[in-house]
Amino acid sequence: IELLRELRVEFTPLEITEESLAFGAHEEVGHGGHFLGAAHTLERFRTCFYRPLLSSTANFERWLRLGGKDATARAGEIWRATLDGYEAPPIDDAIQAELSEFVTRRRRELGD
Numbered sequence: 001i002e003l004l005r006e007l008r009v010e011f012t013p014l015e016i017t018e019e020s021l022a023f024g025a026h027e028e029v030g031h032g033g034h035f036l037g038a039a040h041t042l043e044r045f046r047t048c049f050y051r052p053l054l055s056s057t058a059n060f061e062r063w064l065r066l067g068g069k070d071a072t073a074r075a076g077e078i079w080r081a082t083l084d085g086y087e088a089p090p091i092d093d094a095i096q097a098e099l100s101e102f103v104t105r106r107r108r109e110l111g112d
Contacts, residue, residue, distance in 0.1 A: 002054045009050045053078065 025040035035041045
């Protein structure tokens with residue numbers, strides 16, 4: 001899942017506009033300034049970088065305060081929470097019956 005999320009972000013086409021190129025931020029900051037307090041930066045800094053689902057980006061001290069969980073422990077929490085929160089999508093009763101019949105027939109044919 002992590003790899004698919006990364007690929008989705010990686011292959012999202014770039015948006016090349018005057019706003020995305022931050023021409024207004026360059027004018028706001030001016031020569032010798034910094035962009036950390038610029039309106040353009042403040043509007044985007046929470047969403048402009050990929051935030052991994054599994055990997056931790058916390059420094060060591062914060063990671064310890066949060067329980068010091070390795071990737072295996074975090075992955076276990078993620079799949080459990082995902083499974084616990086799963087809601088089956090609505091499906092027409094006729095389609096459900098047809099699918100159930102197909103599964104039953106294929107199991108019989110395959111010897112399951």
